[in-house]
Amino acid sequence: MRTPIPTSLYIHIPWCIKKCPYCDFNSHEINGSLPEENYINALIEDFKHDISLFKPRLIDTIFIGGGTPSLFKGESYAKLFAELQKLVTFSDDIEITLEANPATVELIYLAEYCKLGINRLSLGVQSFNDNLLKKIGRIHSSSEALAAIKAAKNAGFTNINIDLMYGIPEQTLQDGIKDIEIALNLPITHLSWYQFTIEKNTYFSKYPPVSMPEDIAENLEKLAFKLLKNANFKRYEISAFARENALAKHNMNYWTFGDYFGIGAGAHGKLTDPNTKKIFRTQKTRLPKSYLNQEAPKLIETKILSSQDLIFEYMLNATRLEGEIPFSLFKERTFLDIALLNKALVKAVKKNLLKLTTNGFIVTDLGRRFTNNLQMEFLT
Ligand code: SF4
Structure with missing residues (x-):
């Protein structure tokens, strides 16, 4: 059933091959073998419970984020989607995005993802400069990133985003511009271009590197915005640039304060009860081990948002948008x-x-x- 508020689904996969020193996401280094099957089963149970509380709805977009979702096989997502569709309907023009790490992109997986209906790929490239990639602890190289984009295209993806960072320690203005120029020559439809920051509880917060001086970052922004505009990449949010008709529908739903289920370790959701007009925030248990524990609840918090919460959260999202x-x-x-x-x-x-x-x-x-x-x- 379509509710008056569009609804998305966020699915969190909490593992990475190696933890990056700047990363404050809920991502954990793989320790031993990946409990892929158990985790998919846990996601299904998690969603069933959410649906029992918040009722089935038409799902407009799905985003599989992480962590590194490209560590999971296509057949795992096939099982997950089949079970989810017993509970909710996917809209006919659903956007399904999967985040991938260029170091873990296997051509065979990409073709499987595409066949399943995953129609948008988001690659965490961060930079095309090997020295800078090493500085921020990334495990992939520039050539692997280029190969991953080519492989995605060959697998059938026509909607490809890459994430690039600027202001990386020791990055020069020229390095930043070169990254943009390389990106603009690739078959991508969307660019998330965001500034490197030092977040709490990360390795870099304990051992901070020297960030790019603010005046250089500002100059870089000015030059990059011009290059992107000339290449028909429209800035529609603080860090998001898209070719025509390639806006990230899932993120647009966040920024326009739509609803979303959040399943997976540490995922949070925002859901409206159309009858009572109450708006809830949900939060899932953060550690993968607790999330996989069948005896323990996955949903650890459900909170009704007050008027003050709603005003702030709405404006926090809406003011990110251009226009x-x-x-x-x-x-x-x-x-x-x-x-x-x-x-x-x-x-x-x-x-x-x-x-x-x-x-x-x-x-x-x-x-x-x-x-x-x-x-x-x-x-x-
Ligand atoms: S690959 Fe992404 S999610 Fe994983 S540790 Fe690095 S930045 Fe975090």
């Missing part, structure tokens, strides 16, 4: 009156962080530069 955000979306997604936003909107407009339009608002250049400050205006 006009209609006022009507706020009411549609939160069931709250737009008047509740007025005070903070007026303040943000006065500070030139937002601009009002007839039907909504747009983040200004200043607001984009200081998106965190803009978002904080809506924290009450």
Whole structure:
């Protein structure tokens, strides 16, 4: 059944071959053999439980993220999809994305994924410079990344995203531009280009490398935005650039405050009860070992979002987007009156962080530069 709020499904695969020193995701180095079959069974149980609480819905997009989902075989996802479709309907034009590490991309797996209906591949390339890849602890090389993109294309993927980072320790402005130029000559439809940051509880937070100076990063951004624009990659979110008709539908659903189930170790979800109009956050147990324990609950928290939570979370997402955000979306997604936003909107407009339009608002250049400050205006 289609609910008034579009619904996605996020599936988390929590293992990687090696933990990268900058990574704060819920990813764990493989220790021994991968419990692939047990994990797929756990995901099925997890989803069954979510459905018993939040009712079946039409699923518009699926994102299999990690960790490294490309460690799992096509047949595992075939079993998972078959079981999921006993519980929910996949929409006819569903977008199904799988994240892959260029070092683990096997041509044979790619063809299997494609055959299953996985129609978007997201490759964590990060850079095409081997020295910089080593600096950030990546296990793949530039040539492996190029080979993975070629293999994805040959396997039948027409919708390919790559993730690239800038501001990597010791990266120069020229290195950053070269990465973009290489990317623009590849058969990709989408680029996630985001700044290297040092996150808490990572190896780099204990032993911080020297990051790119802010003025060089700003110059690099200006030059890269120009190159991307000239190549018809439209910036539609802080870090997302897409060719025409290649916006990431799954991420757009997050940023427009749609609903999503989250299954897998540490996954969280956001789900609306259309009858009571209550909006819930769900959180799954984080450690793979606990998640695989059949005796222990996987869902460890279900929280009803307050009006304050909704205002902040909605604006946290919406202000990431470029272009006009209609006022009507706020009411549609939160069931709250737009008047509740007025005070903070007026303040943000006065500070030139937002601009009002007839039907909504747009983040200004200043607001984009200081998106965190803009978002904080809506924290009450
Ligand atoms: S491959 Fe990705 S998810 Fe895995 S440790 Fe590295 S950055 Fe994290």
